[in-house]
Amino acid sequence: MLKATGIAKSFAGNEILRGISLEVERGELISIIGPSGCGKSTFLRCLNFLEHPDAGEVRVEDVTVASTGSWRRADEVQAHRLRSHVGMVFQSFNLFPHRTVLENVMLAPMQVKRMSETQAKHVACELLEKVGLAAVKNRYPDRLSGGQQQRAAIARALAMKPSVMLYDEPTSALDPELSEEVLSVMRALDAEGMTQLVVTHDMRFARAASDRVLFMEAGQIVESGDPDVMFANPREAGTRRFLRTLL
Numbered sequence: 143m144l145k146a147t148g149i150a151k152s153f154a155g156n157e158i159l160r161g162i163s164l165e166v167e168r169g170e171l172i173s174i175i176g177p178s179g180c181g182k183s184t185f186l187r188c189l190n191f192l193e194h195p196d197a198g199e200v201r202v203e204d205v206t207v208a209s210t211g212s213w214r215r216a217d218e219v220q221a222h223r224l225r226s227h228v229g230m231v232f233q234s235f236n237l238f239p240h241r242t243v244l245e246n247v248m249l250a251p252m253q254v255k256r257m258s259e260t261q262a263k264h265v266a267c268e269l270l271e272k273v274g275l276a277a278v279k280n281r282y283p284d285r286l287s288g289g290q291q292q293r294a295a296i297a298r299a300l301a302m303k304p305s306v307m308l309y310d311e312p313t314s315a316l317d318p319e320l321s322e323e324v325l326s327v328m329r330a331l332d333a334e335g336m337t338q339l340v341v342t343h344d345m346r347f348a349r350a351a352s353d354r355v356l357f358m359e360a361g362q363i364v365e366s367g368d369p370d371v372m373f374a375n376p377r378e379a380g381t382r383r384f385l386r387t388l389l
């Protein structure tokens with residue numbers, strides 16, 4: 143349902159992504175791990191063209207966007223179509239501070255999908271119920287805990303009915319017990335069949351919840367596989383080194 147082929151990206155002459163290819167099946171939960179600076183965030187951002195890769199192609203559902211190096215208006219139109227299938231959640235929540243939680247979740251469906259206010263409210267209330275925020279839906283983000291803000295950000299992404307959710311270190315800014323609230327929402331989405339790609343430093347979550355783990359190093363996926371197998375018995379020296387530094 144998502145296929146990336148040969149994604150390459152340089153910044154100022156430094157090759158940050160060295161031709162990454164990845165196929166994701168519907169319903170998979172994939173964790174991406176690897177040392178700081180290896181290109182995890184850049185890769186995630188290239189998957190929905192928040193960053194334009196220098197080369198490569200991404201397909202999500204029936205939308206394919208190829209990067210030819212020269213980005214044209216037509217490519218931006220395709221990228222916009224692709225993004226409508228992709229939900230993204232960041233470490234820093236990124237909620238609109240001057241809107242209530244409910245308004246945060248209603249906004250995109252009304253503005254982008256031209257959904258009526260009544261319908262958007264209905265959808266938003268359902269999603270906020272699902273992530274456990276029904277009781278605080280009329281509060282402003284700064285009145286919520288970090289865990290609640292991140293769950294609101296997930297509900298906001300889900301309101302666009304994405305086929306795949308991308309998370310960039312969704313729990314890195316959170317204390318352990320608040321992380322757990324967020325991770326349990328992600329597990330529940332997995333149980334419902336949502337496709338999810340998660341860049342994470344939480345190895346316990348990566349091991350226990352993922353269908354597949356990708357280890358990235360220096361702009362490449364150097365090892366991927368079943369989490370129990372990889373954590374117990376990493377094949378590549380780089381993976382062994384990385385996992386050892388975490389113990």
Ligand SMILES: Nc1ncnc2c1ncn2[C@@H]1O[C@H](COP(=O)(O)OP(=O)(O)O)[C@@H](O)[C@H]1O
Pocket residue numbers: 153154158176177178179180181182183184185
């Ligand atoms: N917009 C940018 N301009 C220049 N360099 C960047 C930019 N974004 C990322 N980089 C560089 O690319 C490398 C990979 O960054 P990133 O994808 O954020 O790594 P990770 O998420 O694995 O920590 C880093 O060396 C970072 O400094």
Ligand SMILES: [Mg+2]
Pocket residue numbers: 182183184310
């Ligand atoms: Mg990062």
